[in-house]
Amino acid sequence: MTAQLTHNSQLISLVIPCHNEAGNIEPLYLAIKEVLTHRLEPFEIIFVDDGSSDGTPSMLRELAGIDERVHVIELVRNFGKEIAITAGLNHASGTAAICLDADLQHPPALIPELLARWREGAEVVVGVRQTGRKHAPLLKRMGSGLFYKLMNAVTDVKIVAHATDYRLIDRVVIDEFNRFTEHNRITRGLIDWIGFRRAYVEFTPARRYAGEAAYSYIKLISLALNSFVSMSLFPLRAAGYLGLIIMLTSGPLGLFILIEKYLMHDPWHLNISGPAILAVIILFMVGIILVSLGLMALYVATIHTEVLNRPLYIARREGGRRPLYGHVVTAGTEKRKAIHA
Numbered sequence: 001m002t003a004q005l006t007h008n009s010q011l012i013s014l015v016i017p018c019h020n021e022a023g024n025i026e027p028l029y030l031a032i033k034e035v036l037t038h039r040l041e042p043f044e045i046i047f048v049d050d051g052s053s054d055g056t057p058s059m060l061r062e063l064a065g066i067d068e069r070v071h072v073i074e075l076v077r078n079f080g081k082e083i084a085i086t087a088g089l090n091h092a093s094g095t096a097a098i099c100l101d102a103d104l105q106h107p108p109a110l111i112p113e114l115l116a117r118w119r120e121g122a123e124v125v126v127g128v129r130q131t132g133r134k135h136a137p138l139l140k141r142m143g144s145g146l147f148y149k150l151m152n153a154v155t156d157v158k159i160v161a162h163a164t165d166y167r168l169i170d171r172v173v174i175d176e177f178n179r180f181t182e183h184n185r186i187t188r189g190l191i192d193w194i195g196f197r198r199a200y201v202e203f204t205p206a207r208r209y210a211g212e213a214a215y216s217y218i219k220l221i222s223l224a225l226n227s228f229v230s231m232s233l234f235p236l237r238a239a240g241y242l243g244l245i246i247m248l249t250s251g252p253l254g255l256f257i258l259i260e261k262y263l264m265h266d267p268w269h270l271n272i273s274g275p276a277i278l279a280v281i282i283l284f285m286v287g288i289i290l291v292s293l294g295l296m297a298l299y300v301a302t303i304h305t306e307v308l309n310r311p312l313y314i315a316r317r318e319g320g321r322r323p324l325y326g327h328v329v330t331a332g333t334e335k336r337k338a339i340h341a
């Protein structure tokens with residue numbers, strides 16, 4: 001793994017996916033600079049232009065020309081935020097990376113706190129949106145509440161409600177993340193799956209600085225569905241469970257009718273009608289079909305997990321955590337120069 005060998009032992013990488021964010025780039029850049037220039041650790045900003053159709057790419061290029069700490073990855077078309085973040089993390093060379101949105105909803109002022117938690121030993125520091133998102137419409141809030149309930153019910157990975165993509169991840173986690181090859185991915189879900197020591201930092205999201213959120217309700221629903229499918233096999237098995245329930249109720253009912261009406265000649269005078277009997281038989285058949293589907297789903301589930309080809313387990317490397325990146329002792333401009341030489 002070359003990334004491991006070449007990464008810079010002090011550098012913090014900021015990974016920022018941008019899709020039509022022309023109005024936000026400059027304020028974001030200035031805000032980050034303001035927060036980070038007084039700090040000891042050097043930083044790089046990796047902007048990933050996710051197929052923007054406005055002035056975003058040219059602005060980013062201009063910025064990269066002015067500031068050597070700015071790097072730009074231009075995707076040739078819009079691949080979606082998850083892929084854009086992945087591209088950024090693939091190219092991050094820091095000892096830790098911080099992912100944040102370009103629209104200033106993830107306040108750069110929180111960065112020192114993320115770094116502090118990381119210094120204390122957390123390998124994943126997750127920004128958790130404080131509940132009562134006043135800016136978001138009610139429907140969106142209710143939707144996200146339902147999403148987390150369902151998600152926690154059906155997946156093995158513990159998912160903290162309102163955890164966002166605003167998070168710091170240590171180099172050890174970046175290296176593991178970079179090994180994943182699955183296409184249909186939810187970045188934060190994967191990071192949760194990977195594990196490692198985590199800490200949570202609460203923040204209140206700001207209003208989007210400029211432009212409109214690119215995620216429409218339809219896109220959000222498809223994102224939620226994607227999360228379910230990529231993080232859980234439950235939806236696949238659901239048909240089978242439903243079939244089992246149907247079979248287990250209609251089966252005994254059918255048996256009861258058979259015995260009561262035809263063997264005992266209706267001692268209770270229930271007078272069960274022909275259509276009712278037919279309904280029970282059909283219901284039982286539907287149950288059989290669903291159970292068969294469920295069985296097939298078990299095979300599909302196996303194929304699914306094999307195709308994802310995730311690592312079987314992730315172990316800590318020898319000697320525990322990283323080789324003591326420790327605290328940065330010198331701010332030195334020489335050091336900063338060396339990094340960008």
Ligand code: UDP
Binds near residue numbers: 078084208212
């Ligand atoms: N984004 C992206 N590709 C897309 C859509 C969005 O890279 O196809 C970026 C966008 O530029 C922003 C972040 O993802 O930095 C979050 O997007 P947005 O603000 O639209 O979503 P929300 O705030 O609703 O999560």
Ligand code: MG
Binds near residue numbers: 213
């Ligand atoms: Mg936003």
